[in-house]
Amino acid sequence: MKAKSVKLVYFSPTGTTKKVLLSIANGITSDRVECIDITRPETRKTPMKTSEDELLIVGVPVYMGRVPALIIDWLNAIQAHHTPTVCVVVYGNRVYEDALLELKKIIQQCGGIPIAGGAYIGEHSFSTDATPTAAGRPDIDDIRHAEEFGRKIKEKLQSVTSISELSEIEIPGMYPYRGDSTLWTVDFISVSDKCTQCGICAELCPTGAIDPQNSSKIQVEKCITCCACIKNCPEHARTMKPGLVQDASIRLHTLYSEPKKPEYYV
Structure with missing residues (x-):
């Protein structure tokens, strides 16, 4: 089967998730790519609908090992009609824990069919010049990995004539989810x-x-x-x-300096 178009949906305050999804789309090489940026509040007022002849790629950053609580309601309101979907999470070189599994389950409940999943590394939000964590990620190797992921997604779709022929992908994670997506209320x-x-x-x-x-x-x-x-x-x-956030920046820099590698599941 061939998707008539590709929809990229991303929440990307610092641009790392957007960069990963655009790289995946480059690997797919579709003629029709639509970007839906849900980062700003006004863009999350309208629910999204998709059809089975589209390919949906949803990317979110990882907050405390989970999908950000801020966008859960918007994601749950997606109206997908047997839409083949790729789930992507981007984390700051610590762990992504159950975020990818959580995103997969959200997509399934909305009527999407998860056909692939990926976990990529982006510069941590708390990274600074003095205490860098995953600075410059996604880098050129991450971009190449994401493009290869896109090619694998395209090959998977082309290997079948109908979405019903695809088996469910296995995604790492635990349920009930371990992390707490409740964010800090802190003047920092x-x-x-x-x-x-x-x-x-x-x-x-x-x-x-x-x-x-x-x-x-x-x-x-x-x-x-x-x-x-x-x-x-x-x-x-x-x-x-x-204070709290600066202390976390130092802790992340100290404990998570070894670069993690991106992963995908097709």
């Missing part, structure tokens, strides 16, 4: 006088936690500690305050 961002109020941080924030008129004002209860505002500030005016 320091804004210096280098801030020019350009508004980039507010525009990129996936929860709308930053006041667009005064970027030093942050609704802590909305913040998901993705650090997109820190990593994308053109003036480097935003940094981590001493």
Whole structure:
């Protein structure tokens, strides 16, 4: 069988998940690729529908070994009609635990047919110049791996005439899930006088936690500690305050310095 089009759905505050999915799509070499970025709040207001003649690729970052709680409701509202689906998670070189299995089960409950799964490494949200963790990932080797994954997906689809001929993929993980997707509520961002109020941080924030008129004002209860505002500030005016998140950055740098390798299941 051949998919008429490919839909890429990704939640990607710092761009790593988006980069992985685009690389997978490059390996598939489809003429029709549609990108659906659900990072910003307004993009998660409309549910998505897919059909059995499309290929759906869903990518999410791993939060505490789980699918981010922020996007669970949107994912559960997907209306897939026997749509062949690829599940992808991106983690910061620690562990992805049950996130890939959780994503697979969500897709199944929405009517999708998981035909492949992948776990890739992206620079950790808490990575800094002083305490880097998976800095620069996904790198060129990760990109090549993702493109090869795309080619394997294409070969699998072309090997059958109907989605019903494909057997269910085995994904590592445990149920009940081990991790807790509840995020920290913590005031951890320091804004210096280098801030020019350009508004980039507010525009990129996936929860709308930053006041667009005064970027030093942050609704802590909305913040998901993705650090997109820190990593994308053109003036480097935003940094981590001493405390819980900075301590975690140091701990990750110390304990998870050995580079992990991406995996896929087809």
